[in-house]
Amino acid sequence: MTNRLNKASAQRPKRMMCRRAITNVLRCAMITAGLFVVGCADDADDTSGVQVNLTLDPSPPVVGEAVVSLVLKNQDGTLLEKAEVKIEGNMNHAGMKPSFADLTEVEPGKYDGTLDFTMGGDWFILVTAQTPNGQTIERKIDVEGVQAR
Amino acid sequence: MTAPTQRSLTPVERPTRRRRGVAFDLLRVPLVGRFLKWHWSRTVLQIPLVLLSLVMIIHALWGPQLAPKNLGTLLTWVHFRGLVVVVILLAGNLFCMACPFMLPRAIARKLFKPKWSWPRALRNKWLAIALFVGVLFAYELFDLWSNPWWTGMLILGYFVAALVIDTLFRRASFCKYVCPVGQFNFLSSTLSPLEVAVRDKDTCLDCKTKDCIRGVRAETSPANQEANHQTSSSNLQLPVIQRGCELALFQPRKVGNLDCTFCLDCVYACPHDNVGIVSRLPADELSAEGARSGLGRIERRFDFTVLAVVFTFGAILNAFAMISPVYALEQWIADQTGLRVEWPILSAMFVVGLVLEPALLLGCAALFTRWATRSAESVLSIVKRYARSLLPVGFGIWLAHYGFHFLTGCLTVIPVAQNAVLRFVGSPMLGEPMWQLGGMSEATVFPLELGFLTLGLIGSLAVTWTVSLRGASHDAGNRARVASAGVDRMTVLSFLPWAILHVALYVAAIWIMMQPMDMRGTFLGG
Numbered sequence: 001m002t003n004r005l006n007k008a009s010a011q012r013p014k015r016m017m018c019r020r021a022i023t024n025v026l027r028c029a030m031i032t033a034g035l036f037v038v039g040c041a042d043d044a045d046d047t048s049g050v051q052v053n054l055t056l057d058p059s060p061p062v063v064g065e066a067v068v069s070l071v072l073k074n075q076d077g078t079l080l081e082k083a084e085v086k087i088e089g090n091m092n093h094a095g096m097k098p099s100f101a102d103l104t105e106v107e108p109g110k111y112d113g114t115l116d117f118t119m120g121g122d123w124f125i126l127v128t129a130q131t132p133n134g135q136t137i138e139r140k141i142d143v144e145g146v147q148a149r
Numbered sequence: 150m151t152a153p154t155q156r157s158l159t160p161v162e163r164p165t166r167r168r169r170g171v172a173f174d175l176l177r178v179p180l181v182g183r184f185l186k187w188h189w190s191r192t193v194l195q196i197p198l199v200l201l202s203l204v205m206i207i208h209a210l211w212g213p214q215l216a217p218k219n220l221g222t223l224l225t226w227v228h229f230r231g232l233v234v235v236v237i238l239l240a241g242n243l244f245c246m247a248c249p250f251m252l253p254r255a256i257a258r259k260l261f262k263p264k265w266s267w268p269r270a271l272r273n274k275w276l277a278i279a280l281f282v283g284v285l286f287a288y289e290l291f292d293l294w295s296n297p298w299w300t301g302m303l304i305l306g307y308f309v310a311a312l313v314i315d316t317l318f319r320r321a322s323f324c325k326y327v328c329p330v331g332q333f334n335f336l337s338s339t340l341s342p343l344e345v346a347v348r349d350k351d352t353c354l355d356c357k358t359k360d361c362i363r364g365v366r367a368e369t370s371p372a373n374q375e376a377n378h379q380t381s382s383s384n385l386q387l388p389v390i391q392r393g394c395e396l397a398l399f400q401p402r403k404v405g406n407l408d409c410t411f412c413l414d415c416v417y418a419c420p421h422d423n424v425g426i427v428s429r430l431p432a433d434e435l436s437a438e439g440a441r442s443g444l445g446r447i448e449r450r451f452d453f454t455v456l457a458v459v460f461t462f463g464a465i466l467n468a469f470a471m472i473s474p475v476y477a478l479e480q481w482i483a484d485q486t487g488l489r490v491e492w493p494i495l496s497a498m499f500v501v502g503l504v505l506e507p508a509l510l511l512g513c514a515a516l517f518t519r520w521a522t523r524s525a526e527s528v529l530s531i532v533k534r535y536a537r538s539l540l541p542v543g544f545g546i547w548l549a550h551y552g553f554h555f556l557t558g559c560l561t562v563i564p565v566a567q568n569a570v571l572r573f574v575g576s577p578m579l580g581e582p583m584w585q586l587g588g589m590s591e592a593t594v595f596p597l598e599l600g601f602l603t604l605g606l607i608g609s610l611a612v613t614w615t616v617s618l619r620g621a622s623h624d625a626g627n628r629a630r631v632a633s634a635g636v637d638r639m640t641v642l643s644f645l646p647w648a649i650l651h652v653a654l655y656v657a658a659i660w661i662m663m664q665p666m667d668m669r670g671t672f673l674g675g
Contacts, residue, residue, distance in 0.1 A: 063665065088584075092295035094216045094565075095227035095558025097587035120473060120667035122295070124215070140215070148473050148665035 049075035052127055052139045062147045063120050070103055070111040072129060072137070079109025084130040089115045089143075092122040120148025175343060175426035176416065185426070188391075188417055192255070194247035202249045202304060208569060209301025219297040223558075223565050225304065226294045231555020233330075234337060234548045238601075241343040241426070242334045245324070246411035250311035254323070257316045267322040274332065274452040278459055281329035282503065285463050289470050290495055321395035324410050325443075331410065333547075336460050338406035339537075340431045340544050340608060345409055345416070345424060346400070352423045353401035361400040361415040361424060364393035391418045394443075400424055402442035405434025432608040435537045436615035447537060451529075454536040458507045461543030465657060466502040468550045472664035510653070511536070514646035521642035522620070534620060535647050538612040542651050545605015546658045549598035553662070556594045560586035598662050602655055609651040617644040 051073040056066045068087060072080035085103040090096070099118060103111035117123060123143040130136055176182040184190050201224070209221025216222040233244045284303075291299055307330075314323040324331045338344075347353055366387040392414045394400070400415050400423075416424045440446055447453045469475055475498075482494045515531035518524070524531070564582035571577050617640045 090215065090217045092216055092292070093226070094219065094223035094294065095554050095561050095588075096217060097558075097561065098217065098584050100584070120665050145476075148667045 048135060048137050050080060050129070050131075050137045051075075052129075052137070052141070054125065054127070054141050056143065060145060060147060061117055061123075061143060063117050063149050065114050065116050068101065068103065068113050068115045068125070070127065072109055072111070080129075080131060081105065081108045082132045083111070083137075085111045085113075086128045087113065087115060088126040088128075089117065089123055090126070091119060092124065117143075117146045120146055122146070173428035174348065177425065185413060186416060191246060191412060192252065195249055195252040198247050198249035199252050202308070206301045206304050209297040209304070212297065212569065213572075214297050216295045216297055217561070218565055218568060219300075220562075220565055220569055221300045221304070222294065222297045223562060225300050227554050227558045228562060230551045231559070233334065234544075234551045235555065237334065237337045237341050237544075238548060239342070241341040241345075242338040242406060242409060242411045245331060245334050245409075246413070248324075248410070250307055250323075250328075251315075251412075253308060253312050254315040257312055261316050263315065263317055263319045265318050267318045267320070267326055271326055273326070273450075274456045277327055277329055277332045278452065278456050280327065281332055281456075281459060281463070282499070284329050285467060286495065286499055288467075290492055320397070321410065321412075325396045325408060332456060333460065335407050335409070336457065336540055337544050337547065338409070339434055339540055341406055342428055342431050343426050344406050344429050344434070345411060345413070346403065346427050346429070348423050348425045348427070350401060352421050356421065356423075358420060359399070360391070360393060360418040360420055362393045362397070363418075364389040364414075365391035365418050365420075393418050397443035399442040402440070404437050404441040404444075405429075407434070407441070407447070408443055432541050432612055435540060435612045436619075438619060448534045449530075451533065454533045457536040457539050457543070458511070459503055461539040461546070461654065462503050462507050464543050464546035464550065465654065465661070466499070468546060468658065468661045469502075471550075471666055472661060473667040474664065476667065510650055514650050517646040518620075518643040521645070522639050524620075531620075535613065535616055538609050538616055538647060538651070539654075541608025541612060542602075542605040542654050542658075545602045545608070546654070548601040548605070549658065549662055552601060553591075553594055553598055555588075556597065557588045557591060559588045561588070595662070599659065602658050602662070606651055606655040610648055613647045613651065614640070614644055617641075617647070 051071075053071040053073070055069045057069070058066060070085060070087070072083055072085070074080050082105065085105075087101050087103060089099040089101075096119060099116045101113040101115045103113035106112045115125070123146050125141045125143055127139040127141060128136065129138075174182075176186055205221045205224050208219055209225075212219050212221065216226075236243050287293060287303075293299055293303065307328075310327065311323045314327055315321070367390050394415050395412070396408050396410065398408060398415075400419070403409070411426075413426075416426075438446070438448055444450075444453075478498070479491075479494055482497065483489065486494075488494055511532045512528060514535070515528040518531050518535075519526060519528060563586050564584045567577065567579040567582040570579045571582065620640075620643055
């Protein structure tokens with residue numbers, strides 16, 4: 001009996017150490033989470049007010065290359081010219097390689113390019129446009145149901 | 150039953166005793182074996198997985214909500230699933246061995262000793278089956294593959310559930326009765342080449358302490374354990390310093406990998422160093438009949454039958470949901486019924502895929518077997534006997550499906566991790582994201598998928614043949630007819646319908662794998 005009591009009292013500091021360890025682990029987790037919240041906030045949308053109109057040919061899109069046409073307009077409706085426009089196509093499912101394309105300005109404010117839809121399913125396109133005055137515009141546009149051939 | 154002899158074993162005697170025909174024992178491999186036999190090896194394996202899980206949860210909840218750019222979704226739905234099935238195929242249930250959910254539980258148990266026993270009514274696989282189906286259903290309904298936040302919540306939910314259940318209830322209640330991933334791993338690992346098993350059965354016959362199941366208690370050193378056997382009831386009051394099997398698998402009577410988490414508690418507890426991780430013929434355990442420790446007779450358990458059915462037909466359903474025809478079917482059902490919400494349509498598809506279709510196919514096969522062999526056995530009893538033969542083909546389908554995602558996308562973790570660090574730290578510490586990295590091409594992976602499916606089919610046919618052989622010779626009421634008709638003919642007749650069923654599943658799986666992938670999260674075109 002005495003032996004067991006001695007053991008119980010010997011286990012107390014162990015428990016205290018365990019509690020401290022758990023508290024420290026939780027603290028670390030909270031700090032890491034906080035840093036991630038700050039560092040990884042989704043910035044796909046911006047507040048520039050620039051309108052991005054995207055059309056695809058063929059529409060609805062099918063697996064393979066599609067012509068992407070993009071019209072950029074300022075908040076006041078004027079066309080946004082001479083921007084550097086890049087697009088990135090991703091599937092909704094993780095584990096797929098993205099497709100990239102640089103769009104070229106074919107008319108004032110209108111940008112064309114070709115994007116390869118490598119697989120059927122839901123896609124989204126990330127548009128990044130760098131305006132002549134250094135502003136960066138980012139948009140996420142959903143492309144639902146790219147049809148498998 | 151003869152009483153075991155009273156003498157204890159000495160190290161000198163052991164080599165002369167009858168040995169199990171073990172070709173390979175992982176615990177005898179230099180370094181690896183030594184590491185695994187070290188008491189803290191499981192913790193060492195768990196720590197990186199817990200840290201990785203934390204990163205996944207944090208990135209899933211607060212990182213970019215774009216599945217292909219999120220470590221939570223990518224690692225869960227591509228790497229974790231793919232690696233689990235590949236590792237099970239090549240080695241064994243190593244995920245359960247390094248299960249991250251068990252580390253917080255182990256820490257919590259240092260502070261709170263669970264007081265309750267798992268409710269008797271739930272000591273079966275029904276809850277786990279419901280959760281397994283629930284996860285498959287939620288995966289389709291909420292498009293978990295494209296939803297980082299819900300994926301993060303799912304991982305978090307797993308941690309919380311494991312912690313709460315195992316803090317309240319004794320032994321490994323979560324693993325044995327609740328965890329759907331665990332059930333998936335248990336069934337899959339029946340096809341593994343390695344199992345935790347005794348090396349020399351004779352040594353167990355002489356063992357008095359049964360530490361592999363009871364655990365080692367304080368003040369009961371290996372040297373005097375045999376002597377203390379006489380007072381084992383008083384020893385039960387002493388604290389356990391090394392757990393025995395928490396899943397109630399008594400090593401000498403354990404058969405195969407079912408319900409085994411590879412925790413190696415039995416290895417640490419055995420005073421005779423008589424438990425190893427040994428090689429065996431994959432799927433061989435599925436041919437075994439009779440009582441198994443911790444499981445009973447699986448060929449008589451309806452819950453185990455349903456689990457095997459859900460595992461196999463769930464594999465078909467899960468793969469079918471990623472190709473175009475499923476959307477055409479959903480559209481057709483919506484047009485016919487006027488429904489514009491997904492859950493009733495999806496529920497109907499699950500009922501057909503996991504209940505009606507298996508009931509019809511297995512029922513027909515069992516009826517044919519009964520008719521052809523003129524057996525008096527009930528249809529349900531025949532279904533229960535043959536259900537385990539579904540597991541190899543089912544595992545082949547999971548392997549082909551998850552293997553496809555993993556092999557075609559394994560390298561995408563590099564740019565996603567680079568991107569996460571870039572956004573987190575603000576500088577490309579791991580380099581600029583190499584988005585061009587993907588994995589193997591679909592054309593290269595397809596033959597592998599065919600190989601996995603074919604291996605599964607061969608396994609199912611082999612198990613079916615053995616079950617048929619046993620059935621023909623064991624059916625007491627049928628023995629005379631069997632003798633006159635010849636065992637071969639009876640065996641072939643009972644084998645045939647099940648073989649056709651397995652081939653049908655195999656062909657269906659090949660058809661699905663040949664369809665172009667069409668992964669949509671939107672219902673009826675959004």
